[in-house]
Each structure stands twice: as structure tokens, then as C-alpha cells.
Amino acid sequence: MKKLKYALFTGCTAKQSTPEQMMSTLAIAEKLNIELVELTEASCCGASHLQDYDDFLSLVLNARNIAYAEKHELTMVTICNTCQLNTAMTKHRLDNNADLKAKVNEKLAEVGLEYKGTSNIIHFLYAIIDDIGLDKIAEMVTTPLTQFNIAPFYGCHNIRPSELQNESHKTKESAYRPTSLDDLIIACGGQTVEYVEKNKCCGFHVELQAPKTAAILTGNAIAGAMDGNADWMVTPCPLCHLKLDTQTHHASQAIGREVKLPVLHMQQMIGLALGCSSEELGLKHHVTKVDFI
Amino acid sequence: MSTSNITTQKVNFKVFRFNADEDYLPYYEDYNMDVTSEEVVLDILNRIKWDHDGSFSYRRSCRHGICGACAIKVNGRSTLACKENMSTMIELFGSELTIEPLSIKRAVKDMIIDKGDFWEKHDAIHPYLISDVDEHPEHEHIVTPEEADRLLEADLCIQCGACHYACPALEVNDRFLGPAAFAKAYRFEADVRDQARNERLQELHSEEQGIWDCVKCFECAEVCPKDVNPIDKITKLHLMLFKEGVATSNVATRHAVGFKHSIAKHGMLDEGGLVLYSEGPGIVKHIPVALQMFRKGKIVMPWNMPKSDNLDEIQKLIKSSSTAKF
Ligand code: SF4
Ligand code: SF4
Ligand code: FES
Numbered sequence: 001m002k003k004l005k006y007a008l009f010t011g012c013t014a015k016q017s018t019p020e021q022m023m024s025t026l027a028i029a030e031k032l033n034i035e036l037v038e039l040t041e042a043s044c045c046g047a048s049h050l051q052d053y054d055d056f057l058s059l060v061l062n063a064r065n066i067a068y069a070e071k072h073e074l075t076m077v078t079i080c081n082t083c084q085l086n087t088a089m090t091k092h093r094l095d096n097n098a099d100l101k102a103k104v105n106e107k108l109a110e111v112g113l114e115y116k117g118t119s120n121i122i123h124f125l126y127a128i129i130d131d132i133g134l135d136k137i138a139e140m141v142t143t144p145l146t147q148f149n150i151a152p153f154y155g156c157h158n159i160r161p162s163e164l165q166n167e168s169h170k171t172k173e174s175a176y177r178p179t180s181l182d183d184l185i186i187a188c189g190g191q192t193v194e195y196v197e198k199n200k201c202c203g204f205h206v207e208l209q210a211p212k213t214a215a216i217l218t219g220n221a222i223a224g225a226m227d228g229n230a231d232w233m234v235t236p237c238p239l240c241h242l243k244l245d246t247q248t249h250h251a252s253q254a255i256g257r258e259v260k261l262p263v264l265h266m267q268q269m270i271g272l273a274l275g276c277s278s279e280e281l282g283l284k285h286h287v288t289k290v291d292f293i
Numbered sequence: 294m295s296t297s298n299i300t301t302q303k304v305n306f307k308v309f310r311f312n313a314d315e316d317y318l319p320y321y322e323d324y325n326m327d328v329t330s331e332e333v334v335l336d337i338l339n340r341i342k343w344d345h346d347g348s349f350s351y352r353r354s355c356r357h358g359i360c361g362a363c364a365i366k367v368n369g370r371s372t373l374a375c376k377e378n379m380s381t382m383i384e385l386f387g388s389e390l391t392i393e394p395l396s397i398k399r400a401v402k403d404m405i406i407d408k409g410d411f412w413e414k415h416d417a418i419h420p421y422l423i424s425d426v427d428e429h430p431e432h433e434h435i436v437t438p439e440e441a442d443r444l445l446e447a448d449l450c451i452q453c454g455a456c457h458y459a460c461p462a463l464e465v466n467d468r469f470l471g472p473a474a475f476a477k478a479y480r481f482e483a484d485v486r487d488q489a490r491n492e493r494l495q496e497l498h499s500e501e502q503g504i505w506d507c508v509k510c511f512e513c514a515e516v517c518p519k520d521v522n523p524i525d526k527i528t529k530l531h532l533m534l535f536k537e538g539v540a541t542s543n544v545a546t547r548h549a550v551g552f553k554h555s556i557a558k559h560g561m562l563d564e565g566g567l568v569l570y571s572e573g574p575g576i577v578k579h580i581p582v583a584l585q586m587f588r589k590g591k592i593v594m595p596w597n598m599p600k601s602d603n604l605d606e607i608q609k610l611i612k613s614s615s616t617a618k619f
Pocket of ligand 2: 449450451452453454455456457472473476516517518519520521522523
């Protein structure tokens with residue numbers, strides 16, 4: 001298989017509160033023969049909050065991040081749904097507005113950079129499906145996850161707004177009936193769980209300012225997966241992961257029902273199926289214990 | 294007209310039925326029908342009434358996607374019945390379709406809901422132009438095309454409620470005004486003739502109505518049949534709050550501003566630092582979760598905080614590009 005090469009935008013979470021996400025990303029990249037060039041110069045994308053305060057600054061910083069991927073002449077892969085949205089939205093706005101692009105480039109010129117619009121920005125989930133393919137993944141599986149019912153949790157910013165997401169990847173995804181993660185579960189040998197909350201919001205972005213709203217949404221999501229008889233959940237978003245993994249106590253209180261399920265990053269699920277060890281995948285870093293291995 | 298491209302397909306409709314005057318609980322009725330590719334969802338509602346059960350009730354008026362009356366849910370997705378093609382629905386969900394009102398808990402009769410909460414919230418934002426108009430003007434009030442452009446798509450809203458009843462924040466938080474009301478508020482905030490901009494903004498910022506409670510899920514942008522993109526308007530209102538000096542210091546505003554401080558210091562976001570900056574003394578309530586995370590190696594200590602390479606570049610750009618003050 002031809003070696004794939006991408007510029008990796010890690011985002012901040014993989015470097016702090018989800019170290020297991022970074023570990024499992026690197027572990028599966030090796031198995032899948034993918035070379036990742038980490039964009040160590042990149043800044044935070046603003047996580048959809050900086051743009052509420054200073055939209056232009058958010059554009060400049062995101063354009064700077066993309067400019068570094070362009071310098072490497074590589075496609076940028078993201079491993080966080082919100083990083084994907086903010087970066088892809090910046091690209092969309094700059095590529096469709098010459099004036100704005102010129103204004104942003106005027107700033108970037110001050111530090112010797114230029115945003116050209118030459119690099120694609122794609123979430124790792126879709127890069128794997130588009131560039132390697134589900135059939136190939138299925139062929140590479142050494143430890144099929146046959147005994148597990150796995151509940152996919154998509155996360156808003158990978159599926160909405162749909163026209164933006166479908167600009168970056170070839171895999172056709174519907175905001176109302178997304179299939180990529182379900183297909184990946186099946187490729188890894190598992191059974192996928194159907195439940196209404198799978199494409200709903202986890203509440204992460206208002207955890208501080210509207211904790212009750214956030215906790216109910218988290219609780220409903222885990223409860224939906226539990227009612228679907230899931231053994232565990234899987235998500236491509238580290239922010240959804242944090243919410244579902246660490247907030248079970250608040251979520252249970254908010255919906256008046258004990259809810260708890262192990263929640264794996266999509267990279268960890270792939271890693272398990274490809275025979276990576278639980279140490280390589282950082283499974284000990286979960287707050288809700290991963291007790292099925 | 295050639296009919297050669299029209300295809301027909303069998304579809305099983307599971308239709309929500311409820312009459313608040315007679316029924317204790319709602320129930321679902323099955324209707325199997327042959328659906329042609331050129332029909333819209335409203336045609337199906339009509340055929341249920343005309344061919345199967347005359348008591349079936351729903352709202353519709355214009356049949357042109359402009360009155361907003363006919364919005365319902367198909368397989369959980371808010372849909373404007375007269376605009377949505379059956380072929381799209383079948384492509385999206387297959388041949389088992391569940392037809393429900395926009396809000397089950399507000400159902401009055403079948404598809405008809407009590408939209409009172411929608412209108413109350415709509416009224417709460419003063420959805421009209423507030424301006425001292427000279428009774429004997431000497432010339433017209435000219436709005437330039439550029440000024441009119443600022444309204445963006447916000448004035449295209451037909452008040453169908455599709456976004457309102459799709460919004461997960463509203464579903465669990467009654468106080469939240471919801472995407473349609475905020476989009477409407479933006480429509481007047483962006484109007485150069487309006488003179489109540491500051492007052493309206495202050496109302497939107499008040500905790501009771503919770504403009505900061507939007508979870509940023511983009512459901513409203515996805516469902517809106519008129520491409521109003523309410524979340525985009527909510528973001529613009531947030532920006533206006535800061536720009537017009539209306540924003541006061543609270544968890545939500547500090548949360549947005551905290552990103553700039555953190556990026557200026559580290560390039561990356563300092564996750565723990567942001568929670569502290571946003572919450573202030575309120576951080577104590579996060580201690581139990583933080584301790585659990587710490588035990589699992591999920592908290593980075595300040596002295597180990599990762600920094601972006603070429604941080605000086607980031608700092609220079611923040612200095613020269615940032616215009617917002619708080
Ligand atoms: S983006 Fe905000 S306003 Fe729109 S549906 Fe989601 S929570 Fe509601
Ligand atoms: S914003 Fe769109 S979806 Fe919401 S009420 Fe207006 S037209 Fe309907
Ligand atoms: S009948 Fe008027 S919008 Fe559908």
C-alpha cells in the first residue's frame with residue numbers, strides 16, 4: 001500500500017486532556033502506513049468560541065495554521081470535530097471572498113506567511129475512509145470486535161453544516177443519517193447500535209455557561225446508547241469524548257438515571273481491531289473505566 | 294408533458310395521531326401508499342386526509358414555501374411539507390417514514406401544534422423596527438444596498454418553527470429564546486434605521502433568556518428551509534454584544550475572551566486556565582471531576598503546559614489583528 005502523508009493538526013485537547021487520543025492516533029498511523037507531520041507551530045483554532053469575541057482574529061489564526069500545512073504541501077488532517085469545523089470554515093470563507101482573503105493575508109505577511117488555499121482540510125475519520133477505504137481496513141483487521149455492540153456517536157461538527165463537511169471529503173455523509181462511523185464499526189468486525197441520539201449534540205460547548213443543558217444532553221446520549229444495548233460508545237471527537245467519559249455523574253443527576261458506558265476514540269477502536277495493545281492506545285487514561293479488554 | 298421519468302414507490306407511513314379533546318394518549322396509524330417521485334410531503338398529508346381519513350388535521354396555506362404553516366417532522370427531521378420532495382425523503386430515510394408534528398409535547402390535533410411558545414419568544418425580542426419617524430419627512434430614508442446587505446438572509450425567515458422545534462438547547466431549557474427569535478433579533482439589530490439596538494442587545498444578553506446557551510450544534514442551520522442560518526446570526530449577535538460594549542462579565546463572555554488570553558500566552562489553549570478564567574471562584578465545583586481526570590493523567594500542570602512553536606508570530610498577529618476589547 002502506498003504510504004500516505006498528511007500534516008497533522010493535533011488541536012489542544014490531544015495534547016492535554018485526551019493524551020490517549022494522541023497515542024492512539026500515532027499507533028494506528030503506524031499500522032496503516034500513514035506518515036503524519038505534526039504542525040507544531042499551529043495555534044488553537046478558537047474552538048468556536050473565539051469567533052464570538054473576535055471573528056477576524058479567529059480567521060487570521062486559523063489561516064496561519066492552514067498556511068503551515070500548505071508550506072509542507074500536504075493535506076491537513078484534524079482529529080477533533082470542532083478543529084475540523086473551524087479550520088474548514090475559515091478555508092471556505094477565505095476561498096469564497098477575495099477581499100477577506102486579502103485582508104487576512106495582509107496580516108499573515110507581517111510574519112512572512114501566506115494563505116493560498118492549496119491544502120485540503122479533512123478529519124482523520126474521512127481521510128481513512130477516503131484514502132485507505134473500508135474494505136482495506138476490514139482486510140487488515142486482526143482482532144475483529146465481533147462480540148461487541150458499539151454505539152457510534154458522530155458529534156455535531158463533523159456532520160453539520162453538511163455542505164461544508166462534504167467540501168472536504170468524498171465520503172457522502174448525511175446530517176440526518178450519517179453512516180461513516182457505523183461503516184467503520186462494521187469494518188472492524190463489530191455490531192453497530194442504532195439510537196436517535198447518535199447524531200445529536202453532547203452539550204460540550206456550554207458545559208461552563210449552561211451546565212444543566214449540557215448535562216441533560218450528555219445523559220440522553222449515553223442513555224440512548226445503553227437502551228440500544230451498547231457495550232461501549234465510539235466517537236471521532238475528543239470533546240464529545242470528554243463530555244461522555246468524564247461527566248457521567250452530572251449527566252446521571254440531570255436526567256435522574258444512572259448512566260455510564262466506556263467511550264472510545266475512533267482511533268482506539270481501529271487500534272483494537274488492528275491488534276494494538278491497550279498500553280499503546282492509552283486505555284488507562286479513561287475516567288469511565290474501559291473494562292472489557 | 295412527458296411522464297416517462299416519474300417513478301413510483303411503495304412507502305409505509307407511520308403517522309402520529311392525537312386529538313387533545315378525545316384521546317388520552319397519542320397513537321400511530323399506518324398508511325401504505327404508492328408515492329411518485331414528483332410528489333412533495335404535503336401531497337402525502339393531503340392524500341391521507343382525502344383518501345383515508347377526513348379527520349386527519351394539519352396546517353397549510355400557501356403551498357409555495359412562504360407562509361410557514363406546513364412544517365412537520367419526517368423521521369425526526371424538521372421539514373417544510375410543501376417544499377420537501379418525497380424523493381429526497383426516501384433517499385434519506387428509505388421507505389419507512391414516520392410523520393410527526395414539530396413538537397409532540399405541544400400537539401393539539403395530529404400535525405397541529407400549539408405554537409404559543411414560538412410566538413411568545415418571537416414577541417420577546419421586539420420584532421419590529423423601532424425608530425422616531427418624522428411625520429412630515431422632506432425626503433425618504435435611503436438605505437444603501439451595502440446597508441441592506443447587512444441583514445444577510447435574516448429577513449427571509451417565514452416563521453415556520455422548523456429550527457425552533459429542532460433546537461436541542463430549547464428542548465431542555467425553556468428560557469432559551471431559540472434560533473428563530475435570535476435570527477429575527479439580528480434582522481433588526483443589523484438594520485441601520487433601528488434605534489433600539491442597544492436596548493434589544495441588552496435584553497438578549499440577560500441571563501433569563503440565555504443567548505449564551507446555544508450549544509452550537511448547527512441543527513438550525515441544517516433544517517432551515519429558507520437558508521436563514523440562525524447560528525450564524527447568533528454568532529453575529531455575540532460579536533455585537535462585545536462591539537457595542539453591552540457584554541458584561543459572566544462565565545460565557547469570559548469563556549469567549551479567555552481563548553484570546555490563552556492563545557497569546559501559549560499558542561495553544563490552556564484548558565485548566567480557561568476554566569479558572571471563566572469560572573473565577575466557581576471553579577470549586579469542578580474539583581471532583583478534575584481530581585478524577587488528574588488521577589488518569591488527563592490534566593497538564595501549568596509548568597508542563599505545551600506551547601506552540603514560533604509563539605512570537607502568534608503574539609504579533611494577535612497584537613496587530615485583534616480589534617475586540619473587553
Ligand atoms: S446551533 Fe444553537 S440555536 Fe441552533 S439549533 Fe443548535 S443550540 Fe439551537
Ligand atoms: S429561521 Fe428558518 S427554520 Fe427557523 S423559523 Fe425562520 S424560516 Fe423557519
Ligand atoms: S404551505 Fe405555506 S410554507 Fe408550506
